[in-house]
Amino acid sequence: MAISFEIPERLLQEREMLKSVAEGIMRPESRYLDEHEHERPHSFIKAMWYVLRDQQAKALQRLTNGGDKPKREGPGTTYVRMVLLAEQLSWGDVGQYLCMPSPLLAGSAIEAVGTTEQKLRFLKRFAEGEPKWGAMAMTEPGAGSDTSAIQTTATFDPETNEWILNGEKIFCTNGKLALEESDGIVVVWATVDRSAGRAGMKPFVVEAGTKGVKIGKVEIKHGIRASDTAAIVLDNARIPADNLLGSAEVVQREGTAGFKGAMATFDASRPMVAASAIGVGRAALEFLKEKLAENGIEIPYGAPYHSLSAVQRDVLEMEAQLKAAWLLTLRAASMLDHGAHNSLEASMAKVKAGKVVTQVTQKAVELLGTMGYSREWLVEKWMRDGKINDIYEGTGQINLLIVARRILGYTSRELQ
Numbered sequence: 001m002a003i004s005f006e007i008p009e010r011l012l013q014e015r016e017m018l019k020s021v022a023e024g025i026m027r028p029e030s031r032y033l034d035e036h037e038h039e040r041p042h043s044f045i046k047a048m049w050y051v052l053r054d055q056q057a058k059a060l061q062r063l064t065n066g067g068d069k070p071k072r073e074g075p076g077t078t079y080v081r082m083v084l085l086a087e088q089l090s091w092g093d094v095g096q097y098l099c100m101p102s103p104l105l106a107g108s109a110i111e112a113v114g115t116t117e118q119k120l121r122f123l124k125r126f127a128e129g130e131p132k133w134g135a136m137a138m139t140e141p142g143a144g145s146d147t148s149a150i151q152t153t154a155t156f157d158p159e160t161n162e163w164i165l166n167g168e169k170i171f172c173t174n175g176k177l178a179l180e181e182s183d184g185i186v187v188v189w190a191t192v193d194r195s196a197g198r199a200g201m202k203p204f205v206v207e208a209g210t211k212g213v214k215i216g217k218v219e220i221k222h223g224i225r226a227s228d229t230a231a232i233v234l235d236n237a238r239i240p241a242d243n244l245l246g247s248a249e250v251v252q253r254e255g256t257a258g259f260k261g262a263m264a265t266f267d268a269s270r271p272m273v274a275a276s277a278i279g280v281g282r283a284a285l286e287f288l289k290e291k292l293a294e295n296g297i298e299i300p301y302g303a304p305y306h307s308l309s310a311v312q313r314d315v316l317e318m319e320a321q322l323k324a325a326w327l328l329t330l331r332a333a334s335m336l337d338h339g340a341h342n343s344l345e346a347s348m349a350k351v352k353a354g355k356v357v358t359q360v361t362q363k364a365v366e367l368l369g370t371m372g373y374s375r376e377w378l379v380e381k382w383m384r385d386g387k388i389n390d391i392y393e394g395t396g397q398i399n400l401l402i403v404a405r406r407i408l409g410y411t412s413r414e415l416q
């Protein structure tokens, strides 16, 4: 498939608007929120809510009027737009970006496997009233990379036509914001049949205010400290039957039913995580270049390689790596906009960007010497913040495995 890497003018203009939010609202709060974990980025939340609420209302209006497909000719730009947003706001501050009041990962799951009726019902709240958050809870104390080990159960009660959820989820981004601090939603993955492994896994929409749902430990973290990461305890939590996304049927074939829904969610979210990583990496690289320039070190683009100093070579290498990750990310997002299957490309972008951000931010700290390690500058924070992109939404190793399986044609049972 031929993908154009030219970004439409209106998206570039939108990026300029986001840049002013990043510079004017996020950056000034960065250090404070890093040092005061669990305080909320109120100014950013307020600024973004008005923009996002309007956009959500328009998207729902389109859905009500004419089904899921946009009316115009040719592919849309939904996902390219989302990666541009993730990149620019993460350049501002990735912890705050994650607090963006939006359906976030719950939205990816609902878009991937929900019916039109469910999309309208669950996403409506993000188009009105006060700020709200969405989240997705897959990880458990005994189930991280190996999602088939999930122990949270969903049992159907035919008398009340409800699902009863029991279990514990951990490390849920925006879990507290969604369930305790707003009228939000969390998509909880639970098994309807433990013996069926991944085929038995189903996504359930848990709404704020559901009895039997409690927020547990809120993590104190190494990076993205402005972001909320919480445990969720489900103790006989009853939710309506039609809060199950997709079908309740357990199909005993790999890549079908429940797990397909999880994979479709990741196909949409991994390019965004990759973009977020690149935003952090770009922040560090730009800052490094600024400081080098203040010390009389410019990057002579086009000069013969052998004539460059070690520092200049390092900077060019950092730029090239970030660009490579960005092109992979744009490709993965564009494929979704074209309606193409992008699992391989989404994992490629995620694994590349996750590695590059850790290398680039670490190198920036190194080249800036003692001040790079000082809390006076944000570069040490970007080094801490960047690492998460190599962990969540499938670690670097897991995404490499997915890439290898897809290229070599192995199933997850054959190559693990």
Ligand SMILES: Cc1cc2nc3c(=O)[nH]c(=O)nc-3n(C[C@H](O)[C@H](O)[C@H](O)COP(=O)(O)OP(=O)(O)OC[C@H]3O[C@@H](n4cnc5c(N)ncnc54)[C@H](O)[C@@H]3O)c2cc1C
Residues within 6 Å of the ligand: 105, 135, 136, 137, 138, 139, 143, 144, 145, 146, 170, 171, 172, 173, 174, 221, 229, 388, 391, 392, 393, 394, 395, 396, 397, 398, 401, 416
């Ligand atoms: C800040 C933060 C926010 C998060 N937000 C969310 C969220 O919103 N929702 C959610 O559901 N989860 C979330 N997570 C959880 C995250 O997705 C998991 O941490 C991740 O999937 C890895 O699981 P684990 O930590 O249990 O590591 P493990 O699976 O125990 O892995 C440990 C190490 O072993 C490696 N490894 C495991 N299996 C293999 C293999 N087969 N081959 C090679 N290497 C392997 C891993 O790559 C990793 O390096 C979050 C985590 C963090 C830190």
